Amino acid sequence: MxxxxxxxxxxxxxxxxxxxxxxxxxxxxxxxxxxxxxxxxxxxxxxxxxxxxxxxxxxxxxxxxxxxxxxxxxxxxxxxxxxxxxxxxxxxxxxxxxxxxxxxxxxxxxxxxxxxxxxVELLVVHPNNPANTAAEFVANAKTAKQPISMASSGIGSIPHLAIEQLTDATGIKVTHIPYRGAAPAITDVMGGQVDGFFGDVPGLISHVRSGKLKPLGLASARRHPALPGVKTLAEQGLPGVDTNxxxxxxxxxxxxxxxxxxxxxxxxxxxxxxxxxxxxxxxxxxxxxxxxxxxxxxxxxxxxxxxxxxxxxxxxxx
Missing domain, CATH: 3.40.190.150 (Bordetella uptake gene, domain 1)
Incomplete structure (x- = not known):
């Protein structure tokens, strides 16, 4: 047999x-x-x-x-x-x-x-944003008088779902601004029109390396080998935001x-x-x-x- x-x-x-x-x-x-x-x-x-x-x-x-x-x-x-x-x-x-x-x-x-x-998704902000970590970003959002604005690449996209995970995990108030794709969302974060953005590391890493965007944390279970100095959100006391x-x-x-x-x-x-x-x-x-x-x-x-x-x-x- x-x-x-x-x-x-x-x-x-x-x-x-x-x-x-x-x-x-x-x-x-x-x-x-x-x-x-x-x-x-x-x-x-x-x-x-x-x-x-x-x-x-x-x-x-x-x-x-x-x-x-x-x-x-x-x-x-x-x-x-x-x-x-x-x-x-x-x-x-x-x-x-x-x-x-x-x-x-x-x-x-x-x-x-x-x-x-x-x-995995990386949380980024304009270089002039006072937050240097995702934990600080959340703390600042909790004391803000108005909901912070966060961009996504579209309704139902991974960046949008990462925002939803973040609000569930932290209770912060967010105004979600969906764009038609990641490129215009990234442009507006770099221009200071939007407070924050979750995006794929490949789409953001060149802007991070050039200093045009500030990385605050990774929405993943472990750190990224290309960004070893960037902590995960869980490491910063913000569990429950995990995307891939x-x-x-x-x-x-x-x-x-x-x-x-x-x-x-x-x-x-x-x-x-x-x-x-x-x-x-x-x-x-x-x-x-x-x-x-x-x-x-x-x-x-x-x-x-x-x-x-x-x-x-x-x-x-x-």
Missing amino acids: LKRHFLIAAMSLALGAGAMAQTKTTRIVVSFPPGGPVDFVARVLAEQLGKELGHTVIVENKAGANGALGALEVARSTPDGSSLWITSVGAAAINPVLYDKLTYDMTRDFVPVSLVVNN NWYALFAPAKTPPAVVEQLNQAVRRALKTPALHDKLLNIGAEPAPSTPEELATLLKQDTDKWGKLIRAKNIKAE
Whole structure:
């Protein structure tokens, strides 16, 4: 019996390898415009992933409809390993709860391939803000005559949900100002029009290094290797604010398990190469390869976690 199971497994792997061998090009579809952090991660990954797979890997941008256009592009593709979807936690775990009607279903339309990077949220303020830590920021907010203003990259975004976690954890009053994306929110924080902002480390680290933004604390369970001097909010006596805007790869449903495994192994090898690892870490994205099963578990956990908060706060999509 064991011998029979071994032979079936070997045949499955061989068929999967054959399918991938026939794939001349693999494309990674990004649900965001060129130039953003997800696009950057996809492009630096594609170069090394192509070397691991032995064929060309390209990146295509299909922005729009809060990630739905990119999702549908891959969901409708041939399930042979030639099309992959790289997405942030928002389109994968938050949209299914935030929107009453969604044109894709993560369980029905996709299979997990691998987690790619972790991106925790960093609380930043204008350099002239009197607070030097998140604890001081909260203390000042509690004594302010008016609610402080905090920007986000949109209703239901990870930065918005981090604000909601902060208000629950501390009881401070906040006026939430949603923007259409992180870039205009960051611009207004640097201009002094908004008091604070939670954002992905990759989108903020260059501004922190240049002194245009002051980092106050990390909304994560541990410190960030690219910002070792910045304490977590929990370290500052502010537990309960814990975010991770991870990016991950998914393939169309019905992609053969052997093909998924081959892709997974290639991604894991790519992320462990020193050049790619260091390049990602330098921009604040922590390489975090996983098994497909680990990604599936994370997707479920975060869908439940953020769904509970969205329902409790009665957050509705724009």
